[in-house]
């Protein structure tokens with residue numbers, strides 16, 4: 650029986666600077682719920698990575714960030730690492746490690762110390778993400794898309810309460826774009842995790858996200874369901890594109906088609 654907990658991640662009046670430059674400016678109250686996939690959207694330079702890094706504790710912040718009612722800045726580094734999984738945009742770390750080894754290591758670093766359970770969990774995940782053919786290859790020998798799938802597994806294997814992935818599908822082929830997003834929304838639902846995914850593919854976001862945060866030049870432009878947020882007028886304003894937005898009545902997936910740049 651899954652315990653439903655709707656608290657999740659809460660952001661209030663958040664500002665983030667890098668050096669003297671303010672990148673995110675007073676984001677108002679925002680919530681990412683347990684059990685849901687939240688898509689973080691916005692054009693290049695909008696502040697998506699900055700927001701994820703700030704939540705992960707990698708950048709100083711003003712304002713409030715809490716997870717299940719507990720303020721993140723009051724957690725120790727170890728407590729944060731156990732609760733939060735963060736997959737950066739590009740990661741080249743650990744090129745000499747083998748894939749399976751890297752998963753075991755990620756799990757131990759997140760505070761899971763039962764070796765038998767760790768082995769069983771990693772084997773299960775490798776199977777589920779169809780990584781078995783890559784299990785004994787070194788990370789440095791993988792293609793960009795294969796490395797990205799392993800990095801997603803490294804974030805998942807930690808079983809964090811809050812899982813954040815920065816453009817996790819950027820190097821993936823069409824099959825894996827769909828299956829990774831399906832996997833992430835199932836992870837959120839079945840394990841009541843908070844999952845936040847920064848994406849550029851608006852159709853994927855519309856199809857898989859329960860909730861969308863749309864950023865533009867360091868500000869929150871809109872949040873809500875994909876259908877509420879992703880309107881042609883807003884896409885014109887934020888992305889400077891003319892787009893066709895389709896929400897079919899027959900249950901087929903939504904589509905957001907960029908027609909031309911303005």
Ligand SMILES: Nc1ncnc2c1ncn2[C@@H]1O[C@H](COP(=O)(O)OP(=O)(O)OP(=O)(O)O)[C@@H](O)[C@H]1O
Nearest residue numbers: 667670672691692693694695696697698699700738
């Ligand atoms: N390490 C850094 N030092 C200084 N400024 C930075 C740094 N990283 C990003 N910025 C600036 O912060 C702003 C937001 O960048 P960020 O990477 O958060 O955007 P993004 O929405 O993730 O963009 P993209 O879609 O291109 O990945 C940009 O103006 C960028 O130039």
